[in-house]
Amino acid sequence: MPEPSARMGRRTVLAASAATLAAPWVARAQSNPIKIGIQSIFSGPIALLGVSSRGAIQPEVDRINAAGGLLGRQIQPIYRDSKGKPQEAARVARELVNTDGCEILLDAEASSGAFAVQEVVRDLGVLCVHSNSETSSLTADPKLRVATAFRCARQGVHDAIVGGAHSAKVADAKKLVKWATCSPDYAFGRDTTAQFLDFLKHFRPDTQVTTQAWPKLGQPDFTEVITKIIQAKPQALYSALYAGDLSAFINQGNVYALFGAMETFIPAMGDLPVLTTVKSLPPGIQSANRYLPTFPDTKENRAWYEAYRKANNNDYPTNWSWENATAVRFIEAAVKKAGSTDGKKASAALAGLTIDSPFSNSGKVTMRAEDHTLIDYAIGWGTTIPKPPFVTGIEPADWGQITELETEWKKKSGYL
Amino acid sequence: MDLDALIGCVTSASCVVTQTTSGLIVGMLLFLVAAGLTLIFGVLKIVNFAHGTFYMLGAYLAYTVFAVTGSYVLGVLGGGLGMAVFGVIFERFLISRVYGANVLMQLLICYAVVLICDDLVKIVWGPDFYAMGMPPAFQVPPLFIAGGVVPPFYLVLISAALVIGGALGLGLGLTRMGKIIRAAAVNPDMVSALGINTTLLYSLVFAVGGMLAGLAGGLAAPVRSLTPGMGFSVLIESFIVTVIGGMGSIAGALIAAVVLGLIRSFGTIGFPLFTDGLMYIAMIIILVVKPSGLFGKEIV
Incomplete structure (x- = not known):
């Protein structure tokens, strides 16, 4: 009968052999x-x-x-x-x-x-x-x-619910009834704007839309859109523009002092590339967070x-x-x-x-x-200021309310 | 379609002032780009599909010069002069190789330059969008004329474009070089036979065309976003302007650009969902009624 140490040795040898044989497979897997x-x-x-x-x-x-x-x-x-x-x-x-x-x-x-x-x-x-x-x-x-x-x-629907609730709150406080919209002329811009207005009207049924402008995506000049909004004399403006288009819109709107003439709500304003690129960021624009290092703080x-x-x-x-x-x-x-x-x-x-x-x-x-x-991601609305942190007073949204209204929206849309 | 709004606008002094100014600014910037395009076509019979790229590079150069010097004037001049140099390089090393060749070859070269330049812009400046910001001298409230809103900066832009356009028109109409360029547009062989260096002449034309686009890019930079590929949309509208005005006609480009600007400006009130369509309808009508464009018979 072999000595225990010899048995161990044989097992060790067998294990080592098996490991050697398996090595290429293991290595390949890794x-x-x-x-x-x-x-x-x-x-x-x-x-x-x-x-x-x-x-x-x-x-x-x-x-x-x-x-x-x-x-x-x-x-x-x-x-x-x-x-x-x-x-x-x-x-x-x-x-x-x-x-x-x-x-x-x-x-x-x-x-x-x-x-x-x-x-x-x-x-x-x-x-x-x-x-x-x-x-x-x-x-x-x-x-x-x-x-x-x-x-x-x-x-989009989450942003619309939170935007609608926040905007209605501001509209209540400032008695805003007449609204204009300016959003990019494709599915995202139209859907987002329609959803926003739906939820705004849910909270503020007396909301009136006086004019809607639909600039093309990447349109270099927004002048005619801006002057059209000025002509409609709304009390509030909602825009789903984003990125470079939003930057151009803000710069061109500043030339017409557009943002001092009406309360402005722009969900995509709260994104750092926009906030840091727009040289004369108007104070007081209501904005959602897109990404901000200060929200959550x-x-x-x-x-x-x-x-x-x-x-x-x-x-x-x-x-x-x-x-x-x-x-x-x-x-x-x-x-x-x-x-x-x-x-x-x-x-x-x-x-x-x-x-x-x-x-x-x-x-x-x-x-x-x-x-x-x-x-459950961070979502909320605040107000712009022309220097860092650019958006202040951000109120976090209530995810319970979002879920409840989202469910209603799904039922209405035939998704549930 | 909102005809009530349109009628309400044209019967209101404030609306007419605001929308007319708006149309003029859109039109005059478009004119500067289209003038270069139509000049190059008028003389060289080259449809410069890379012209929007000149506009884009001009804007980026102006932005950079402005960032370094803080001077908007130097920025605009930097954009214009930079594109004049770029125009010469583009003409000498690329387009001159396909003079007289199939238009497809010209198109391919131009398109290649567009793609290369878009990528170069991304490498040099990055993929982010930029905004020059309003120069401090123009950070003033808008004027109110007859109740209409008129931004002072736009009055400056319109004036600058008119001066540049006027200088171009006078230069082509009254100077010796202008006459040579117009002669070359009609009969380049005869001009060459008279001992005039047409190679130099063609480079000059591209330099002027590039400079105009670069100036437009620089002038517009404070209010427009700078992004790689930003020249494309401007190029499309510039083509509409040159087609309506007549390929090769500077005067036609001016009229067509202003008309298009006004169509956009008033169209957005009366036909908010069909503003672009109105521009194309105008182009189609002109092509049907007068295929050579409004001033198509003029060479330059």
Whole structure:
């Protein structure tokens, strides 16, 4: 009978042999990264969308990789430019999965592209997180919803509810009845404006809309739009313009002293690239937060803001930045929970998941299970001042009210 | 369609003043860009699809010069002169290679320059949008004339565009060089046979055309957003202006630009959902009634 030490030796040898035989497989698994396909708009007039999304995604990926990766595998992001064309977005999404071998899609497209990608995801069955599309129907409409697709972005209807409630409060105080609107002439601008007015009228049924202007997206000159608003003599103005168009509108409106003549409500004003670019920011504009380092006013949010700027040549983060940072964190948490990148398993893990977040007043955000959309993120309205922090007195929205009115809106829209 | 609003506007002095000023400012800036486009076409028969890029680069240059010097005038001049130099380089190294070639070749070269320049702007200035901001001298409240709102800065812009346009018209009409340019537009071979350096002449035309676009970009920079690709929308409207005014006609470009500005300005009140459509309808009517444009028979 062999000595115990000899038996141990043989077992050790066997184990070592097995390990040696298995080594290439283990090494291959570890060297086989999890490829995440990330598509966005990296060229053209709204390249800032893609650039500021990537600026938030990459540090999150680097953090995960530095900590050993996900399920023991490094994450390899593969970025692709859809140039803002829906058909290109669909083609790129398919290529990322079928050709590049991506196991997960992080779709950082604008809404037009996101709807196209949604149909590709329906076909491919991979886990997909839309990180920039705010158009409510993407996840609210059950006919459009996809089992493995989620929205990790603010939602138009949420902004409309909060905007409507806040604006009605200001209208009550200042007795504002006559309203004008000025929003970009495409689906987002029209839907957002209609939703805002719906909720404003819900809270203030005496609201009258005296004129509506619909400038084209990227229109260089807003002069005729501004003078048209002046002619209508409204008491209040709502605008869904954003980014460069909003900056031009503000600068051109200043020339006509537009913002001193009426109370102005611009949800997209509270985004740092706009606030820091507009040289003569009019005081007193009512604005929602898009991304602000002071809302929520926490050290976690401030730390993320500083880290973003350090990682991105001192550029400012945008609304798209926090949405994409959150999307990566949700993907990380879901894959860890599921122990797999499989579309069905990861989706089951992601639905209803709550994670810690610096972008929430409660410190946590949730991916709502029933409609696969983000809730509990920081949302509120304040007033602009022409110097940092640019937007002050921000009142956080009541998520209980948002959920209640959103449900009513879904019923009215035939989504429930 | 809101005809009541339109009638209400044209019968109200304040509305007429406000909307007319608004139309003039839109039109005059458009004229500066379109004048360069039509000048280049008139002389060289080149449809410069890269002309919007000249406008964009002019605006970015003006922004940079303004940021460094704090002088709006230097910024505008920087944008104009920079684009004059760029126009010469563009003509000498690229477009001159396809003189007389298929228009498709010219289109491809121009389009390549547009894409390259858009990317270069992103590399140099970044993908963010920029705003020059209103120069301190113009940060004044608007004037009220007959109840209408008239921003002083826009009066300056309209005046500047008129001066530039006038200088261009006088230069082409009265100076020797202007006469040579007009002659070259009619019969370049004859001009060349007379011993005039047409190569230099063509470069000069591109320099002037580029300068006009650059000046327009610089003049508009305080109130418009600077983004990569911003030249495209201006290019489309400039083409409409040159088609309506007559390809190659500076006077036609001026009239057409002002008409388009007024169509936009009053159209947005009476036809708020069809303002762009009105511009195209005007273009179609002109093309049907007078295919050469309002002043199409004039060479320059």
